Amino acid sequence: MRRREVLKLGAAAAAVATSGVKAQESSGGLEGLWPVAQAVLPASIGADGHREALAAFMAWIRDHHAGRYLDHGYGHTRVAKSGAAPTATYNVQLQALEAAARRRNGKAFGALDLVARRALIAEAFAALKIDSTEGRPSGKHVAADLMSHYFSSAEANDVCYEAEIGRDSCRALEGSGLRPEPLAKGRAS
Amino acid sequence: MTHRKVEADVILIGGGITAAMAAARLTERRPGLRTIVVEAGQRLFDFENRMGYRERYLAYGENPWPGDFIEDQGGQGIISRSMAVGGAAMHWGGVTNRFSREDTRLRSLYGLAVDWPIEWEDLERYYCDAERQLGVGGEEPPLPEDKRSEPYPMPAMPLSYNLKTLKTWSEKSGIPFWATPAAKNTVDGYDGRSICKRCNTCEVCPTGARYSPDWTFKKLLEQKRIELHDRTLVRRLVPHDTTNRIVRAEAVKEDGTGDTVTYEAGTFLLTGGYAWSSHLLLLSAGGRFPNGLANNSGLVGRYMTGHSFIQVWIEMDAQLYPGMNDQHSLISRQFFRCAPSSPFVRHDLRVWESSLAKGPRLKNESGAYLFGDDLLADWRKRTRGRAVARVRTYLDVHPDRESRLTLDRGNRNRWGDSMPRIEHRLDAPTLARRDADRTHVSALVDRLARADNGRVLRTNEGDYLDHPGGGCRMGTDPAASVVDSYGRTHDHENLWVLGSPTLPTGGCTNGTLTFVALTLRSAEKVAGAPAIPSR
Numbered sequence: 001m002r003r004r005e006v007l008k009l010g011a012a013a014a015a016v017a018t019s020g021v022k023a024q025e026s027s028g029g030l031e032g033l034w035p036v037a038q039a040v041l042p043a044s045i046g047a048d049g050h051r052e053a054l055a056a057f058m059a060w061i062r063d064h065h066a067g068r069y070l071d072h073g074y075g076h077t078r079v080a081k082s083g084a085a086p087t088a089t090y091n092v093q094l095q096a097l098e099a100a101a102r103r104r105n106g107k108a109f110g111a112l113d114l115v116a117r118r119a120l121i122a123e124a125f126a127a128l129k130i131d132s133t134e135g136r137p138s139g140k141h142v143a144a145d146l147m148s149h150y151f152s153s154a155e156a157n158d159v160c161y162e163a164e165i166g167r168d169s170c171r172a173l174e175g176s177g178l179r180p181e182p183l184a185k186g187r188a189s
Numbered sequence: 190m191t192h193r194k195v196e197a198d199v200i201l202i203g204g205g206i207t208a209a210m211a212a213a214r215l216t217e218r219r220p221g222l223r224t225i226v227v228e229a230g231q232r233l234f235d236f237e238n239r240m241g242y243r244e245r246y247l248a249y250g251e252n253p254w255p256g257d258f259i260e261d262q263g264g265q266g267i268i269s270r271s272m273a274v275g276g277a278a279m280h281w282g283g284v285t286n287r288f289s290r291e292d293t294r295l296r297s298l299y300g301l302a303v304d305w306p307i308e309w310e311d312l313e314r315y316y317c318d319a320e321r322q323l324g325v326g327g328e329e330p331p332l333p334e335d336k337r338s339e340p341y342p343m344p345a346m347p348l349s350y351n352l353k354t355l356k357t358w359s360e361k362s363g364i365p366f367w368a369t370p371a372a373k374n375t376v377d378g379y380d381g382r383s384i385c386k387r388c389n390t391c392e393v394c395p396t397g398a399r400y401s402p403d404w405t406f407k408k409l410l411e412q413k414r415i416e417l418h419d420r421t422l423v424r425r426l427v428p429h430d431t432t433n434r435i436v437r438a439e440a441v442k443e444d445g446t447g448d449t450v451t452y453e454a455g456t457f458l459l460t461g462g463y464a465w466s467s468h469l470l471l472l473s474a475g476g477r478f479p480n481g482l483a484n485n486s487g488l489v490g491r492y493m494t495g496h497s498f499i500q501v502w503i504e505m506d507a508q509l510y511p512g513m514n515d516q517h518s519l520i521s522r523q524f525f526r527c528a529p530s531s532p533f534v535r536h537d538l539r540v541w542e543s544s545l546a547k548g549p550r551l552k553n554e555s556g557a558y559l560f561g562d563d564l565l566a567d568w569r570k571r572t573r574g575r576a577v578a579r580v581r582t583y584l585d586v587h588p589d590r591e592s593r594l595t596l597d598r599g600n601r602n603r604w605g606d607s608m609p610r611i612e613h614r615l616d617a618p619t620l621a622r623r624d625a626d627r628t629h630v631s632a633l634v635d636r637l638a639r640a641d642n643g644r645v646l647r648t649n650e651g652d653y654l655d656h657p658g659g660g661c662r663m664g665t666d667p668a669a670s671v672v673d674s675y676g677r678t679h680d681h682e683n684l685w686v687l688g689s690p691t692l693p694t695g696g697c698t699n700g701t702l703t704f705v706a707l708t709l710r711s712a713e714k715v716a717g718a719p720a721i722p723s724r
Contacts, residue, residue: 151549167512170386176347
């Protein structure tokens, strides 16, 4: 990832992690990512949930390293390296959403209601033939990647099943046979 | 570039699980021997970084074993690129099923393939030994045919809530299932390793609960029982000018220096696994051995084996919570046996939890995009009260003579050596019963799916042979095999092939425990052999 891009999105991540929702909504540093998050993430996880999901996504972007060997698999093996961080593409895509909002609705993307925002995002997905969420961000579109990052997380898995599954968490063998506890109060509605 | 000569009593070529087991047993029985393990790849002993590698693997799909392969040291048809100290067993799943008596008597019982030159009772003893070495936990088998002479070293991995639910479902078919035995600590401290913490990433176990050969190598090195020459690729074995003894191995350093090393030893053990052992024998062709070493039979690189597989995903009425130790599975050994009077079909039967068709989706049935709570609601709806099991059979299939590893002249490494090319071919009787195999599996799947409103979502037939072996098959007849039952080559008194390459047939369940059992048996024989001077 290039340094300027890191700084731009890194500032956004820091803002997301430390500021209140109101501040985020008016923050120019987010470059359109916050209203995207509001449009694609479940409202039921609340503003705190959005903030955490966005912070985790920004951390994922920040810690992405290009040129690392990927898992070479088993059965049908392949040797491949990670590509460049998709930050530059993300910024272009966020700008495109903003331009479309102003052109179509005469308003900033963040000023549109959720239905209008989602319509624009759906158009962008359709143009890129994005039909599914993936196990991890693929770089096709920033909104799809944010969705992939959140919905493939252990957090979202717990929210979906409304249970404290804690996928990929290390825990004791003891209690293996028990049904997971219901989701702790406050983790979802 | 420099050249050096190293003399030893025993050289093990290839540093995976076979080498770890062989070196441990050999140096236990013959502590005075100078024993050197030579491995092309590097050692990955940075256990302290494993949790971090795991995190990168989960988040970014990065190789959880950084540096565990050599880019130009690969070949077509090889199912793992792993080339490092510890080999593929650094990232194996730890599944340690035994084969069954039938595997060793296919010719006698069914008129198929060949019998192994080993008695089941002999092998069973080494299975117990292997289970102790690897630290295996398992359930005592309820089938009398699976009787064990010793209990498992550790209790079985407890069934997760999901597996308990799936066991209830699957046994409604009348087929009994048990916890799959695994080389994962269910007791804290066994062999100095931690108890399993169900981290859900057995392929990179961050706690050390799952056995991997680095544990053995580190101990052997600490106790100064072996020397480990990693990043050293053996390119040729060289026989004596007039006798059939192997006198040296020629190697090159894979550390960027290009330095060369000659190893002179009394005994050479090939411990490089199913691909690289045959490969080295073929690569060493020349002079009096134009077809390669140990190859008077012409069978080096032939009868490459493994098992085929069919996987089916079945949805049924149940509530699972995917992600709670989902690498653990159920197994039934009900179909390891086949009455000689019945059409031949043998296989294991495994059941896992699965998330197939139960993940979040971006579009609904009508093709509309889903966002936010609509996506979550759709996801929830599809996971409430309906769950998916992955059911897999490993089928006993038998290799044809033309199931081969050959040297691929069009694919060479930086040193100019041809890389291996593996093309599996099944023998005529196996091909003739393929449709019957499929029909049998399909009927079993239907039987499973009858319970709890089951429905088959997807069927997939594997397009490679799993848990491969062969290439240097064992036997008593030097014209029909490469090595004897201990792995000693028929053609060279001081050259042995250990582990997976020696299997005549691949069984119908995971092979590692069998590779290890055979290796321990071989190592004892090597230890008992008279010391052979290096020159």
